[in-house]
Amino acid sequence: MTEPTGLPSAIVDAPRTSLTELFKQEPDRLSRLAFEESGILFDFAKTHLDAGLVKAFADLAAQRGLVAKRDALFAGATINVTEGRAAEHSAERGQGSPESVARARGLQARMRALIDAIEAEALGPISHILHVGIGGSALGPELLVDALGRDADRYDVAVVSNVDGAALEEVFQSFDPAATLLVIASKTFTTTETMMNARSVLSWMEEGGVDDPYAQVVALTASPDKAIEWGVDETRVLPFSESVGGRYSLWSSIGFPAALGLGWDAFEDMLEGAAAMDRHFRLAPLEKNAPVIAAFVDQYYSAVRGAETRAVFAYDERLRLLPSYLQQLEMESNGKSVKADGSPVDGPTAAITWGGVGTDAQHAVFQLLHQGTRLVPVEFVAVSEPGHALDDGHHRALLINCFAQGAALMAGKANDDPARAYAGDRPSTTLLIDQLTPARLGALLAFYEHRTFVNAVLLGINPFDQFGVELGKEIAKSIESEGTDRFDASTRALIQRAFG
Numbered sequence: 001m002t003e004p005t006g007l008p009s010a011i012v013d014a015p016r017t018s019l020t021e022l023f024k025q026e027p028d029r030l031s032r033l034a035f036e037e038s039g040i041l042f043d044f045a046k047t048h049l050d051a052g053l054v055k056a057f058a059d060l061a062a063q064r065g066l067v068a069k070r071d072a073l074f075a076g077a078t079i080n081v082t083e084g085r086a087a088e089h090s091a092e093r094g095q096g097s098p099e100s101v102a103r104a105r106g107l108q109a110r111m112r113a114l115i116d117a118i119e120a121e122a123l124g125p126i127s128h129i130l131h132v133g134i135g136g137s138a139l140g141p142e143l144l145v146d147a148l149g150r151d152a153d154r155y156d157v158a159v160v161s162n163v164d165g166a167a168l169e170e171v172f173q174s175f176d177p178a179a180t181l182l183v184i185a186s187k188t189f190t191t192t193e194t195m196m197n198a199r200s201v202l203s204w205m206e207e208g209g210v211d212d213p214y215a216q217v218v219a220l221t222a223s224p225d226k227a228i229e230w231g232v233d234e235t236r237v238l239p240f241s242e243s244v245g246g247r248y249s250l251w252s253s254i255g256f257p258a259a260l261g262l263g264w265d266a267f268e269d270m271l272e273g274a275a276a277m278d279r280h281f282r283l284a285p286l287e288k289n290a291p292v293i294a295a296f297v298d299q300y301y302s303a304v305r306g307a308e309t310r311a312v313f314a315y316d317e318r319l320r321l322l323p324s325y326l327q328q329l330e331m332e333s334n335g336k337s338v339k340a341d342g343s344p345v346d347g348p349t350a351a352i353t354w355g356g357v358g359t360d361a362q363h364a365v366f367q368l369l370h371q372g373t374r375l376v377p378v379e380f381v382a383v384s385e386p387g388h389a390l391d392d393g394h395h396r397a398l399l400i401n402c403f404a405q406g407a408a409l410m411a412g413k414a415n416d417d418p419a420r421a422y423a424g425d426r427p428s429t430t431l432l433i434d435q436l437t438p439a440r441l442g443a444l445l446a447f448y449e450h451r452t453f454v455n456a457v458l459l460g461i462n463p464f465d466q467f468g469v470e471l472g473k474e475i476a477k478s479i480e481s482e483g484t485d486r487f488d489a490s491t492r493a494l495i496q497r498a499f500g
């Protein structure tokens, strides 16, 4: 029998055995549900997936055509049906159809040549990189540079996304216009915030005495004609394929600030790390396949246990931007109400992704996780090797806190005083990375991409479009062009109050 969630009763009506009881009932639990891939230990043992549920979800995945859809993804089939395109981000890391891999390699060679030229000071003595872009054209590169570039002294890299002028102004205070490379990252090359920010950077350069600011501009885009029309010299336009989605684009020329700031070798290592995860996703059996098991966990808590959110805590400062990167990846991909064929979905789609860094979050939001009334599956992401040279005590304390939180959520603690009691049986997943190298980060991010894809397949939705973001943009434009008459009283009053 299929439930309103669209899930079979083998999943919906599975016994709700507690986590501590599951560890007793399944002596092989840890060896089945904690496994290593690409230097990352994926530990799903503190979730409620038991052998029966894994089998039931594997059957569901077979019924929903996961293997065929995965093959279609890597083959470059038109899997983004609503936009009539393929989704070829894996081709950027050498995993795709021979034609798309060759095209990606060609475009990467072009990027590398420009990086070599910049390093040889062909564009003058550049020491500051000002990357303007938003959403997928900013979150990925910003995460890479923040995570891996802490000791890099090659260039100062700033990523500005917000149209709020305060964001640019802050960068202007420390950057020298004559030594700044403006990098405009926009797949469409039409995004209002990015184009406005780019124009303001050009004005700042002019005011700062740069004779020809356009000579210090690079464009990263799938619309090269628009970039050229805007004024970027063709030799400094780094295209990427239309079939690479914005939130999946850090592997393409959108990763330019990382490739320049961290060095080409690091960028290539990151691509190779992601390729290793692609191979794992394609070849590993479903019950030992990290993105697949992670998606089973996501679907179980969201559809069966009613979890509205999932929380990700990076127990490593270098990964502090991971939660916001994942918010776009997961919520823009799977926050939908209709399936790929246009019919309504059967149950909830993407949970709300949120999170922060440990140990800070322990002193702010963990109260609710331990004692609140809402179920929040938690994901801990930690790194064995520290990212600093301070006394080892810091890192040991960080990791012990991380592991203690997972244990506490699961075990709970009885107390006669209800205010001091912990119910326990709260699930968590832990991802423990051996070292935060470019290859490991590439593998980690590819894992999240594939997990998002498997979730979409199980839900029957297309993760590669994002029509939900359009209406707000349209209305903002029409306020500027048509005025406010057609809007409601509240919106009119707000505009009147702000602008008079």
Ligand code: F6P
Pocket: 134, 135, 136, 137, 185, 186, 187, 188, 189, 190, 191, 194, 246, 247, 332, 466, 469
């Ligand atoms: O508004 C959403 C969105 O289209 C994202 O999907 C995308 O990553 C972002 O805007 C930026 O778009 P672009 O790269 O075309 O400027």
